[in-house]
Every structure is written in C-alpha cells, then in structure tokens.
Amino acid sequence: MASQRQHTVARRIEVSGVALHSGKVVRLEILPAGINSGILFKRVDLPGMPSVLAHVSNIQSTDLNTTIASGEAKISTIEHLMAAFAGLGIDNALVKIDGPEVPVMDGSAAPFVDRILAAGISSQDALRRYFVVREAFEFQMGDKWIRVEPSDVTRFEMEIDFKSKAIGRQSYGFDLDRESFIGLAGSRTFCHVNDVNAMRKAGLALGGSLENAVVVSDDEVLNPEGLRYNDEFVRHKLLDCVGDLSLLGAPLVGRVIAYKSGHGLHASFMKAVWSHRHQLLAVVEDLGIRRSSGKTAAAAAGATA
Numbered sequence: 001m002a003s004q005r006q007h008t009v010a011r012r013i014e015v016s017g018v019a020l021h022s023g024k025v026v027r028l029e030i031l032p033a034g035i036n037s038g039i040l041f042k043r044v045d046l047p048g049m050p051s052v053l054a055h056v057s058n059i060q061s062t063d064l065n066t067t068i069a070s071g072e073a074k075i076s077t078i079e080h081l082m083a084a085f086a087g088l089g090i091d092n093a094l095v096k097i098d099g100p101e102v103p104v105m106d107g108s109a110a111p112f113v114d115r116i117l118a119a120g121i122s123s124q125d126a127l128r129r130y131f132v133v134r135e136a137f138e139f140q141m142g143d144k145w146i147r148v149e150p151s152d153v154t155r156f157e158m159e160i161d162f163k164s165k166a167i168g169r170q171s172y173g174f175d176l177d178r179e180s181f182i183g184l185a186g187s188r189t190f191c192h193v194n195d196v197n198a199m200r201k202a203g204l205a206l207g208g209s210l211e212n213a214v215v216v217s218d219d220e221v222l223n224p225e226g227l228r229y230n231d232e233f234v235r236h237k238l239l240d241c242v243g244d245l246s247l248l249g250a251p252l253v254g255r256v257i258a259y260k261s262g263h264g265l266h267a268s269f270m271k272a273v274w275s276h277r278h279q280l281l282a283v284v285e286d287l288g289i290r291r292s293s294g295k296t297a298a299a300a301a302g303a304t305a
C-alpha cells in the first residue's frame with residue numbers, strides 16, 4: 001500500500017430516497033470538503049443547521065443501524081454511506097441532510113458508490129493519515145468477536161452463522177481497495193421475516209420492503225428476484241463492518257477478523273480501541289517509510305494517535 005493523498009468528491013452529489021425506519025423521503029447532498037475535515041453530517045432541516053462528525057466518539061446507538069449524534073444533530077443508518085466513502089477512499093465530505101436518517105436506497109451501498117464515481121473523486125493537497133495497527137486486540141461479546149492484528153495491507157475477514165437455512169454459515173475475506181470494495185457494494189441488508197413484523201410493531205422499518213432488503217424465512221429467501229451473490233449475507237456484514245470501522249476517523253492498516261459481528265459489537269470494539277489508541281495504533285502518513293524501516297515510521301510521523 002503506497003502513501004496516498006486525501007480525497008474528496010469532485011462536485012456536489014444529490015441523492016433522495018426513503019428512510020428505512022421512518023418511511024419518509026429524505027434528501028441528501030454530498031459536497032466537497034477541505035483537507036482534514038473528515039465526514040461531517042449537517043442537519044439542514046433543524047434551526048441553526050447543527051452538524052455531527054462521523055466519529056466513534058459520536059456514536060449514540062447501534063440498534064439495527066449505526067446512529068451518530070452531537071447536540072441537536074442526530075443521524076441514523078449512516079453505515080452504508082460511510083462504507084461507500086471508506087471503500088472509495090473519500091476522506092473528506094460534507095453531507096447535508098434534511099432528516100434524521102440516511103435513505104436506505106436499495107439496502108446496499110451501490111447507489112452511493114455509483115453516484116460518487118459518476119461525480120468523480122478529487123485528490124487533495126495533503127497526505128492521508130492511516131492508523132497502523134501495532135498489536136493484536138480482540139473484543140468479545142457472548143459468542144461474537146472481532147479482532148485486529150498487524151498487517152501490511154488492510155484486510156477484512158468475516159464469518160457468520162445463522163439458524164435460517166437460507167443464510168447458514170458463510171465466510172468472506174478481502175483486501176480493501178477500490179476494486180474489491182465495489183464487489184461488496186451491491187450486497188443488500190437482510191432480515192428475518194419475523195423481525196420485520198416485530199420492527200413494524202415497534203414503529204421501525206416503516207420504509208422497509210423487498211425493494212430495499214433481502215428478507216428470509218427459516219428456509220428460504222422471500223425476494224422473488226433472489227440473491228445478487230450466493231454469499232450476499234456475509235458480503236453485506238463485511239460492508240457494514242467497513243462502514244462502521246471507518247468511524248475511527250482514519251483508514252486502518254491491519255487485518256480485521258470478525259465472527260458474527262454487527263453494529264453493536266463494532267461500536268463497542270471501536271470504543272475500546274479508541275480508549276487504547278496510543279498503545280494499539282500508530283498514526284502514519286508515509287507508509288513507504290514504515291515498510292522500509294519498521295518502527296521509525298511511527299516516530300517519523302511525529303506522534304501516536
């Protein structure tokens with residue numbers, strides 16, 4: 001992996017669609033943003049247009065989606081849009097949104113990816129900062145776990161195991177780059193038909209339909225069109241993982257291995273990593289130096305996270 005400049009979107013992108021949980025139509029604009037600004041969400045429907053940075057320190061809840069909040073600004077279901085930014089290497093963007101939830105689109109990241117690629121991606125006049133994993137760290141919740149370990153490349157591996165025969169046991173792994181990410185981007189969110197009924201009773205998933213999720217029963221996929229990939233479920237779990245872990249604020253260089261993980265585990269894991277970041281992560285701009293001289297690169301970068 002070579003050193004990279006920071007990137008933003010080349011021009012304004014407009015997206016609108018139904019929000020999964022509220023069922024309302026939301027309009028979202030993605031605008032270029034300056035170096036080191038990160039991904040900032042701005043609630044243009046609220047007085048004073050408050051904003052919230054997409055960062056682990058602002059995660060508010062992880063109940064069926066990832067929600068960030070700061071003051072009055074609260075945004076839900078950011079994970080697929082965040083995955084699109086992370087997978088395409090977008091470091092900086094301003095996301096203006098006129099409601100509390102990112103539109104679900106088709107349940108995947110592909111609509112965001114397509115629009116960003118159509119608008120173009122601009123290189124900026126500053127080097128990207130990476131978080132290089134210095135030592136292995138594992139976080140467990142019940143039978144689910146996620147771990148990071150040092151590696152020269154950014155690699156994600158996932159295994160899932162569901163009772164539904166339609167899903168079953170699946171595993172998938174890939175080195176994160178733009179091309180391999182595009183192979184994940186079309187994988188859709190999924191749920192069990194019993195969960196759909198429970199969510200509706202709780203006033204959630206009001207915008208949900210077979211148009212924006214794969215719905216399974218105990219034995220089969222209920223969508224008439226079937227799956228986009230045989231292993232669409234595990235691909236989608238990886239997509240969520242890529243989106244969620246980008247909330248650390250800089251791309252990880254390391255190997256991420258997850259078993260049965262989801263938004264709640266990702267958030268708890270990231271909070272634990274963040275509180276041990278000085279020990280676990282080195283902030284590195286020039287990955288070339290790191291490769292040739294090991295530890296000196298962390299020193300050359302001047303600081304730890």
Ligand SMILES: [Zn+2]
Pocket residue numbers: 079080189236240
């Ligand atoms: Zn998802």
